[in-house]
Amino acid sequence: EVIDSKGVSMWQGLITIAAAKAAAAGGNLNNVMNKVNETISQLRAVALLDTIKYIVKGGRLGMAAPAISKIESILHVKLMLALHDGELRPSGMVRSQKKGIDKIRDMIKSASHLEELAIGYTTTIEEARALSEYATSLLPNLVPHIYRLGPVLGVHAGPGALVTVFK
Incomplete structure (x- = not known):
């Protein structure tokens, strides 16, 4: 069967892990x-970009890019993006990397039902x-996946993402 995962990278990885677990538990194709x-x-994705320079150059923000670029340059903010139904959309702006990480930590904390977590980085392991240690301090049974973004995503996300x- 052909599946539209509506995402890339570890989004697809977490889907693959879920499928493998279902198959290993004896599930048939329908299961x-x-x-x-x-x-x-059930998947959610949030990205914190140090700069939108690279994602704008890659054409990944569409019509919103000029307005967001202007806001970023005037206010010196960092963009947060979320993946909704296969599309990247701005989900907020923060004044610093630390404030962005704090927002991600809040999301992790509020997701008390968290089953899977993957954390990708470009240059900031x-x-x-x-973030992984924070998540496991809240949910000791959670085993986060830490991965470096590959070149296809990394070129759009830029350093520090x-x-x-x-x-």
């Missing part, structure tokens, strides 16, 4: 497909590890 579709509907995918 696995149900789990895949359920997982797709220390920040990814700190953090991406979290969670279910």
Whole structure:
């Protein structure tokens, strides 16, 4: 079957892990497909970009890019993006990397039902590890996946980017 995962990278990775677990538990194709579709509907992704320069150059913000670029340059803010139904959309702006990480920490904390967490980074593994440690301090049974964004995503995210995918 062909599936529109509505995401890339560890978004697809978490879907694959869910499918593998369903199959390993003895699920037939229908069970696995149900789990895949359920997982797709439950996944959330948030990205914190140090600058929008690279995502604008890559054409990934569409019509909103000029306005967001102007706001970023005037206010010196960092953009947060969320993935909604396969589309990247601005989800907020923060004044510093620390404030952006604090927002991500708040999201992790409020997701008390958190089953899976993947944290991607371009150049800041220390920040990814700190988020992972924070998540496991709240949910000791959680095993976050830390990964470096590949070149296809990294070129759009730029240096200093953090991406979290969670279910």
